[in-house]
Amino acid sequence: MILEVALLNVIPGQEEAFEDSFRKASKIISGMKGYIEHELQKCLEERGKYVLLVRWETLEDHTEGFRGSAEYQEWKALLHHYYDPFPTVEHYEQVDLG
Numbered sequence: 001m002i003l004e005v006a007l008l009n010v011i012p013g014q015e016e017a018f019e020d021s022f023r024k025a026s027k028i029i030s031g032m033k034g035y036i037e038h039e040l041q042k043c044l045e046e047r048g049k050y051v052l053l054v055r056w057e058t059l060e061d062h063t064e065g066f067r068g069s070a071e072y073q074e075w076k077a078l079l080h081h082y083y084d085p086f087p088t089v090e091h092y093e094q095v096d097l098g
Contacts, residue, residue, distance in 0.1 A: 001036065001055055001056070001057065001093070001094065002055070002056045002057070002058060002059050002061075002062065002091050002092070002093055003053060003054070003055055003056075003091065003092040003093070003094075004052075004053070004054040004055075004056060004062055004089060004090075004091055005051065005052070005053060005089070005090050005091075005092060006051070006052040006054075006087045006088070006089045006090075007049075007050075007051060007087055007088050008049070008050040008051070008052055008082075008083060008087050009048060009049055009050075009083060009084060009085060009087070010048040010049075010050065010082045010083065010084075011048070011082055011083070011084050012047070012048055014048075014082050015042075015047065015048055017082070018050075018079070018082040019040075021078045021079055021082070022040055022078075022079065024078055025074075025075050025078045025079050026038070028071050028074055028075050028078075029054065029066065029071075029075065031071070032061070032065060032066045032069070032071060033061055033065050034056050034057040034058055034060075034061025034062070034065055034066075035054070035055075035056060035057075035061070035066075036055035036056060036057060037054075037055050038052065038053060038054040038055065039052075039053050040052050040053075041053070052087075059091055062091070063091075
């Protein structure tokens with residue numbers, strides 16, 4: 001499993017509209033191949049700052065499957081205009097501690 005971590009900075013005053021758009025966008029991502037689950041967390045200390053966590057079966061499910069899809073264009077249209085600066089997105093895998 002891969003964890004996608006995106007740090008989102010939403011333009012001040014656009015938080016409510018962003019959250020409404022994200023609810024619509026959630027339906028898009030949740031139907032993609034390799035998608036497991038996602039959550040959006042809002043920062044308590046800094047208004048407009050969010051963290052998006054998405055779990056994928058493989059890295060390619062996100063980087064090639066989702067990002068290369070028509071659905072991603074719809075996702076972009078719904079969300080990308082809210083960000084300043086554009087988000088940093090990183091991918092993580094769990095460390096075996098056993």
